[in-house]
Amino acid sequence: MEKRAMKFNLFHANVDEILAANEFSSADFESASKLDKESMVEQHKSVSYWKDAARRFKNNTVSMVALAVAILLTIFAFAGPYMIPYSYDEQYRGSMKLAPFEYSDSEKLAQKALTDADAVFSTALMQGSMTSLKKGDYAFAYHGTWYSFTMTKTLRSGFLMYKAGEADPLYTVKEDDFIAGGNYEKTAVSYTAIDGKPSDPGVTVIKLSESVFPHVFGTDSSGRDIMSRTMYGARVSLLVGVIASLIVLVIGSIYGAISGLLGGKVDFVMMRFVELIYSVPDVLIVLLLQVVLQTPLQNWFDSSTVPFVRALSSLGVGIVSIFITFALLYWVSMARIIRGQVLMLKKQEYVTAATVLGASNSRIIRKHLLPNSIGQLVVTTCLEIPSAIFLESFLSFLGLGISAPMSSLGSMCSDAIDTITVYPYRLLFPAIILSLLVLSLNLVGDGMRDALDPRLKK
């Protein structure tokens, strides 16, 4: 073998001999045109990291389907509440314990009234405690025009009906007349068209409905619309997931980067601390933390006037205490990953070069370490979202997370258990939405990992 290799010497190769051996003649070659050269250049155009990752992600059917599901659920959670006329905390009178698509008696009457009118307002469907239209000034909008009218008599259990093109387009009808069937007595109400929404606080704005929207997922024992609650629950889950994982990202990457970059004794102490948090059985502490944080947070929210705190308080104590839990306990695995990355990258020549050139630590972190570990950061953060949703729903299920009136998919599931033998569908909807949410986000995260960090692919 060695001898043959010695014989074949590149520098003494006879070109003619090789060409003859391959049976090529100079006629077989032609010089490339300008166009050919251009296409060669195009073919080898460098692909950026993100483009390359996006291409890999698009080729992954499972992740793409999961992404579509996740986007649909996000739309369901954030745009859905604007599309249905029910709110998550309102207890609709007479609409308790409805099955999916079932109408309450009042809603059936309203539907019946709509066969004779273009739009109706039913006092029986009023939210909260208001069951009648008292004497006073009212306004409503119909097809973009505002109208105002004055009630001279209290209307109890009745309808305000509107039918365009009649002599008295707006009239009231007693509910009893409707139940009895046949002809009903109309009492005309005169109204006037006005410019825009009335700003006078004495005027009550009411909403006439042109159709009765079904309770698609049914209602719960206190007459709250389950679909609306599911939407808000999904919204809470997504918010908790995204914000908690961002908190983990910020704390974990700062801690990990500092520990890895400084090294030595600082690293040793910082990592012992991480190990300690790591070895503590987290859930036991988390359960306690939820109760402990309740009162101080509420006091803080009630007393503070800082805009940021006001914004936090609108989220509710339950959600904020979950954020604090993540900030206290769940950043450790992120810190470990980032530290590992930093230790690996620290040995690279360009970091040494930067150090030699006198770059500060913060500059090295910002300009060299973070951009190079961005893939890992994105993947770990994405996979943190479903696990945050997981923890939130677990806590709410046990009654320690988000509490009424705010809705959470976990607490909806635990509420459903009390009546599971009678109304099993109450469990079905929040459970399906939650499972789809967590599953799709997990699969998207897996797909991102495969796309952004092909080395990690199994």
Next chain:
Amino acid sequence: MTSYILKRIGSALITLLVVAATTFFLMNAVPGSPFVTEKSTPEMVARAEAKYGLDKPLAVQFYNYVKGYFVGDMGVSLKMQQDTSVAEIIFHQNKFVLSSRIGAYALLLAVVLGVPFGCIAAYNRGNWLDGVLRVVTTIGVAIPGFVVATSLLVLFGVQLQWLPVRSGSLETASAYILPVFALSFYPSCYIAKLTRASMLDAINQDYIRTARAKGLKTGKVIFKHALRNSLIPVITYLGPLTAYVITGGFVVETTFSIPGLGKYFISSILNRDYPIIMGTTIVLAALIIIMNLLVDIAYKLVDPRISLSKGDE
């Protein structure tokens, strides 16, 4: 090896102390006294606090707790079962027995289901069986435990009515089926995934090729060589698995109305019964920490390469 074990035991004790201290100071961080109710007068609260030593400084109280635990005295319940000893409540009122039975069966079932299914998936890599198992395990590790538990409850308890909806004190064998299966679903899927991955890893190793080249039967190659080596990740998972079974037990006990320790723990937190919170946290944390300790030691014994590569870091 002995020094490693001693070191590991030392750090386990420190962890337990940290858990105890964190729990103690967290529960005392809630403002107000646990004895304040709508009807209580300040004198009544003060008398009750003095009786249970809650009027002493926190450091003294904590010291008394730790001292008590060393001689096996876990204190007495403040409110939930007033003046009953915590040890009595945890260990002699069937609570610990119920929870640990479900937990132990679930742990066992998870291994018994997970390992064979993982092997089957690895052995059938790429065909439909592997595909089905992959879908099931992916769903199983992603969806929350209470969704699994409640879905099983609706399906088998409410719709089909094969199994009881409320398991109660687990007096019949059928009462066990749903809670144990619900609790073991996530870990069996996880173990199946782990086993599949490490089996595939092992199958490509040189010693498997050697075993095959020697003419060993497929069954022997799989069970004697591949499986043994691929069980190491499963052993390491037993620590987190114990933690999962304990916390998952809270959900399962709530779902199936089992009066176990987990359910009691949650209500002790809501009732602020300090000695019960401390007692339960420490018992459960100790279980998890001891399991982690055993797993770490077993891990070193099973795979001598680990002690060689890590050395005395």
